[in-house]
Amino acid sequence: MRIIHFQAALAILLLMVCSAPAQELDVAYLEYPPYMYTEDGRFEGILADATRQVMDEAGIDADYKVLPAKRILTLMMAGEKLCAIGAFRTPGRESYAWFSDVTYQNSPLAVIHRSSDERFAEKRSLIGILDDPDLVMGKMYGYSLGSMLDHEINMRVRRVREVTADLQQFMRMIEIGRVDYAFFSPEGIRGLMATSGTEPGSLEWFIPEGMPEGQTRHIICSLSVPEDVRRRINEAVNKVEFPRWQDVIN
Known part of the structure; x- marks a missing residue:
């Protein structure tokens, strides 16, 4: 009798667990x-x-x-x-x-800039870009680019403009020169270029030398x-x- 009661109780318990919301x-x-x-x-x-x-x-x-x-x-x-x-x-x-x-x-981050900006023809390393005092970097407000890159930006970049716009607007800001460059994940750059309303060929991107792993x-x-x-x-x-x-x- 006790075995039957135990089995019944176990069956009820299992049913309750399986049917729990x-x-x-x-x-x-x-x-x-x-x-x-x-x-x-x-x-x-x-x-x-x-x-x-x-x-x-x-x-x-x-x-x-x-x-x-x-x-x-x-x-x-x-x-x-x-x-x-x-x-x-x-x-x-x-x-x-x-x-x-x-x-x-993530893939290692890429830097995106205006195709017409000749300064990037020579600046192909991460440190070279971050250390340039004339370049204005754009960065999404409140968004981390990863602890290592965040640290390098805080230590090296002199001119940072924090952006509260959406990513498509951010791309247009680069195109019209409100900022000179920004870091984006390569996984999404092509899609953003296609949906941002920027002119085809107006922006270019590359993964700089020395960029940390994603x-x-x-x-x-x-x-x-x-x-x-x-x-x-x-x-x-x-x-x-x-x-x-x-x-x-x-």
């Missing part, structure tokens, strides 16, 4: 093609399909919402229960956020997201196959 969670992303963007009201991009697989595998009912980078980090510092995708891991962020294992590694991207969550949820996300990250930059560029 998925954990609801807000998952933020940037409008940052080609990695992540909104198309027809839906979260899309290089990281989209694999991210959805991760959340499904982890038993999470994800509500994907687009937010600016600065807003995402501010909400996490305030203790909001929130995760975001495609984040760079930096020492400052580790004080208030949790990071998954690697989901994607930064790794991660799913980032505020520490208020339950530890069990974070653990399940990380386990799913290690099961799901994310794309590689070599395949994306080629």
Whole structure:
């Protein structure tokens, strides 16, 4: 009789576990093609399909919402229960956020500039570009280019213009000379050129000598997201196959 009662209780427990509702969670992303963007009201991009697989595998009912980078980090510092995708891991962020294992590694960054700017015919190294006192660098406000490049920029670049416009507008700012150059991921440059409204051939890009390896991207969550949820996300990250930059560029 006790064995029957035990088996019945176990069956009920298993049924409860299997039928438990998925954990609801807000998952933020940037409008940052080609990695992540909104198309027809839906979260899309290089990281989209694999991210959805991760959340499904982890038993999470994800509500994907687009937010600016600065807003995402501010909400996490305030203790909001929130995760975001495609984040760079930096020492400052580790004080208030949790990071998954690697989901994607970027290609080394490229510098994009006006085709007519002859200064770049001679300046092909990263240090040569950063050290030029006459060049104005453009940088998305609140966005990290990776800890190593962020450090070099802070130490070397004398003229930085932080930009709050979207990426297409940013490209047009380079074209008309509001800034002289900016760093972009090669994975997305061609697409941005095609959608930004810039004149064909007006911009050029190359990967400078001495550019560090591409930064790794991660799913980032505020520490208020339950530890069990974070653990399940990380386990799913290690099961799901994310794309590689070599395949994306080629």
